[in-house]
Amino acid sequence: MNVLSNRRAVITGAGSGIGAAIARAYAAEGARLLLADRDATRLAETAIACRNLGAEVFECIADVGTVEGAQASVDACVAHYGGIDILVNNAGMLTQARCVDLSIEMWNDMLRVDLTSVFVASQRALPHMLAQRWGRIINVASQLGIKGGAELTHYAAAKAGVIGFTKSLALEVAKDNVLVNAIAPGPIETPLVGGISETWKRAKSAELPLGRFGVADEVAPTAVLLASEPGGNLFVGQTLGPNSGDVMP
Numbered sequence: 001m002n003v004l005s006n007r008r009a010v011i012t013g014a015g016s017g018i019g020a021a022i023a024r025a026y027a028a029e030g031a032r033l034l035l036a037d038r039d040a041t042r043l044a045e046t047a048i049a050c051r052n053l054g055a056e057v058f059e060c061i062a063d064v065g066t067v068e069g070a071q072a073s074v075d076a077c078v079a080h081y082g083g084i085d086i087l088v089n090n091a092g093m094l095t096q097a098r099c100v101d102l103s104i105e106m107w108n109d110m111l112r113v114d115l116t117s118v119f120v121a122s123q124r125a126l127p128h129m130l131a132q133r134w135g136r137i138i139n140v141a142s143q144l145g146i147k148g149g150a151e152l153t154h155y156a157a158a159k160a161g162v163i164g165f166t167k168s169l170a171l172e173v174a175k176d177n178v179l180v181n182a183i184a185p186g187p188i189e190t191p192l193v194g195g196i197s198e199t200w201k202r203a204k205s206a207e208l209p210l211g212r213f214g215v216a217d218e219v220a221p222t223a224v225l226l227a228s229e230p231g232g233n234l235f236v237g238q239t240l241g242p243n244s245g246d247v248m249p
């Protein structure tokens with residue numbers, strides 16, 4: 001049985017890594033997809049993979065770090081499918097600097113892409129979800145939003161913001177059957193962490209209880225669960241942690 005049959009889903013950052021894996025998993029479960037990314041080439045690759053799985057797919061090339069870009073994917077979903085059932089706010093970026101060296105531009109860029117986009121897209125989707133009394137918003141945070149990370153004050157602050165936003169919005173809309181939750185992955189082998197040295201990765205893997213990084217296809221099933229019925233029905237304002245044991249709340 002396809003647990004997301006005919007659900008209309010927006011996935012941001014679908015061109016790569018975790019977003020692409022969620023897109024493929026949703027396609028396999030029968031969802032109709034609106035995939036968004038600022039990288040047109042990689043977005044097209046994901047779209048082809050999802051169509052090969054039998055899904056209906058529209059693409060939206062947009063920078064979610066702008067208000068217009070964050071709204072565009074939701075608007076496109078409504079235009080193509082007549083509404084939106086599931087919003088996965090996954091797009092994100094990672095830069096690194098000691099706080100003492102962090103420029104205000106780096107700080108603002110991080111907040112725009114990793115936090116403000118979540119608010120703007122969610123706000124755009126909410127009227128549709130509230131009117132139909134069914135919706136799922138899934139925000140991809142990070143375990144660093146819980147435990148923090150040296151040289152990542154801006155990233156950790158943005159992701160902690162996503163978790164706080166998730167809980168607060170969940171309190172506002174759960175009674176309308178709009179369920180808002182977060183996923184806080186641990187280290188996952190994607191291009192996002194491609195720039196990190198092998199030495200650091202080996203040391204980090206050794207300190208993980210599981211002894212290894214995850215891969216994107218091991219995160220995507222959590223996003224399927226949260227969007228599905230009845231599996232996702234009782235999750236409200238939660239932050240689920242596919243994180244190799246890095247954080248145990």
Ligand SMILES: NC(=O)c1ccc[n+]([C@@H]2O[C@H](COP(=O)([O-])OP(=O)(O)OC[C@H]3O[C@@H](n4cnc5c(N)ncnc54)[C@H](O)[C@@H]3O)[C@@H](O)[C@H]2O)c1
Nearest residue numbers: 013015016017018037038063064065092142187188190192
């Ligand atoms: N990889 C990890 O270890 C890890 C751990 C915890 C959380 N996360 C989070 O998971 C999410 C996905 O990360 P990933 O590892 O798959 O990264 P990735 O770099 O593989 O993919 C991110 C995708 O988002 C897109 N994107 C980035 N900024 C965008 C913007 N402004 N507008 C539109 N698209 C944009 C990129 O083009 C890319 O396709 C991010 O929010 C990230 O912070 C990743």
